[in-house]
Amino acid sequence: MLSRQTLRDEPERVREALEKKGIEDVDFDEVLDIYEEWRELKGEGDTLRHERNEVSRTIGELKQEGKEAAAQEAIERSSELKARIQAVEKRADELEAQLEEVMMRLPMVPAEEVPVGADESENVERRREGFDDLRALPDEVTPHYDLGEELDILDFERGAKVSGAGYYFAKGEGARLEHALIQFFLEVHREQGYRDVFPPLPVSSKSMEGTGQFPKFTEDAYRVEGEHDEPYDDDDLWLLPTAEVPVTNMHRDDILLDDDLPLKYQAYSPNFRQEAGEHGTETRGIVRVHQFNKVELVNFVRPEESYDRFERLVAEAEEVLKRLELPYRILEMCTGDLGFTQAKKYDIEVWAPGDEMEEGPELGGRWLEVSSVSNFEEFQARRAGIQYRPERHESAEYLHTLNGSGVAIPRVVVAILEYYQNEDGTVDVPGALQPYMGGQEVIEGHEPVGESALGAGERE
Structure with missing residues (x-):
């Protein structure tokens, strides 16, 4: 606060x-x-x-x-x-x-250099990467939701049958691709000096308040424990919307030492959000789903170093896209599209060429946000009581927190299926990912199972 x-x-x-x-x-x-x-x-x-x-x-x-x-x-x-x-x-x-x-209801004040704008249409594109040497694409790129079903590596019908709309099964090579991306991302960030954390999935209301999800965004969260039609209590439990919540709150009410900083954690987790899947055309496929995998990067830093660390965090998050050779861009959020908690935020958006969007890129396809890199300054630290002591004899001060996705996995799957697909409907595995796929170079898909996969004549 x-x-x-x-x-x-x-x-x-x-x-x-x-x-x-x-x-x-x-x-x-x-x-x-x-x-x-x-x-x-x-x-x-x-x-x-x-x-x-x-x-x-x-x-x-x-x-x-x-x-x-x-x-x-x-x-x-x-x-x-x-x-x-x-x-x-x-x-x-x-x-x-x-x-x-x-x-608790007052937002973080935007940093002075944040561009002023009313909404996302006034965000500022800072740069693009990976567009100088694009790979040859099929004449017509098949959207991931059609290709995933054709290859039988994504199953939306059975996901809806088991859990409802907004859920899916990744199967066979599709599941293997998600597992490989998780391990690849974690390994890249270990190289960057991140310490692994595997957090609990339920988080308390107090933890959600600490990072700023509550009290403003209670309707987006999945309540696990507590009266569902009543205002929340401190001891209610919720499924985490992002690993930012438990990892930041690891140090709630702690006083860290100057020698501890900067402190860099990474955490893989499944994430749960009710708001996902409510945005028109994006309800198709896995762009917006209620459960998704993500690797989150959380930093605790000295106040005077936070904006230098912010730029480094952007570079650390985008490194995985560089190694996967996926084209992407960096957007700076204007004031009207800046979140409640952020002083400054960049979005990293990967290019997915398979689905023509009304307001998509000029080269076709669409941009998919795979990471938001944010500097909260001392906003979260005040809410969660996270301090550090510059010198052992000095008074404790509030530190700065930052985070960024490293990165959201389903949308990277979308980009890989669409950008790396071939004319015959197979998908090349990016070179950097092949060691995590057991050396597999091409995703060829599977034969579907069950009577529902048979034609009418075969069923008779």
């Missing part, structure tokens, strides 16, 4: 952040009113306690001097002060709780 000093010293900057990020469910004037009353009461409480201490000190002196009447007046004044202090503290505590709640 934002610091109260920011609220005090830069209220208009916070108001501007609300406008730029399009957040309309916060009455900022009410927030300021609560904050100002709380500040005034805290100041009044300090003044009253100081006066009561002075009065209490004089009572003994007055009694020693035999000034009983004056001492009695001082006792009565001390009682009055005590009653007023109790009333002030009670009201201040009420306001403290209100302030804590509304502060």
Whole structure:
């Protein structure tokens, strides 16, 4: 969350952040009113306690001097002060709780260099990679959802039968491809100095608050434990939407040492999101599904190093696409498309040539976001109480957190099936991935099984 000093010293900057990020469910004037009353009461409480201490000190002196009447007046004044202090503290505590709640709904202020824009149409393309030497593609590239079914490596019908819309089976070489990508990504990031973490999949409400998913995005999460039609409690459990949540909260309420930083974790996990699969044409295939695999990169860094580390994190995330020789681009999010928690964010979008989109690239196909690399500055650290001590004798300070997907796997599968497909309907395995596929060079698919795979004549 934002610091109260920011609220005090830069209220208009916070108001501007609300406008730029399009957040309309916060009455900022009410927030300021609560904050100002709380500040005034805290100041009044300090003044009253100081006066009561002075009065209490004089009572003994007055009694020693035999000034009983004056001492009695001082006792009565001390009682009055005590009653007023109790009333002030009670009201201040009420306001403290209100302030804590509304502060959780204030977004991170965008970094000054973030481009101003209303929505995703005003994001800024920073660069493209891998387009200078594109491989020869079939005259008509088959979309991954058709090709996956033809090769019998993706099964949407059985996924829906087992779990409902938005789920799929990866089968045979399709499953092998996902497993290979997971291992490949993890190995690349180990080379970059990342420490492996395999996190628990259920996470608490408190953890979701720590990284900023709650209270704003409760409707997108899968609740595991707790009353499903009631507001959440701290001890409710949810399926993780991203490994960012458990990995960041590993150090909730911790004080790290300067020597620990930068701290770099990577975590593979399945991820669960209710919002996926609700975006028109993207409900076909595996571009938007409710469960998907991802490798997440999480960094804990010193504040003065966070923007240098941010650029390095972008390079670390995109390295897997470079090695797979998949064309992609880097987008900088404008203020209107910047998330609730981020100060700055880049998206990495891979090119998938198989599906013509109305607003797709000029060379056909479409862009698929496979990674969002974000700098949260101290926003998450404040919410989760994550600090570090620059020197052992110095006070603890809030550090900065960053993360990025390294990367989302289903959309990379889409890009591989569409970009590496051949005229005969087979798919070449990228060279960098072949060692993780047991040396396999081509995905040829499988014969389907069961009576449903037979033609009408064969079934008779």
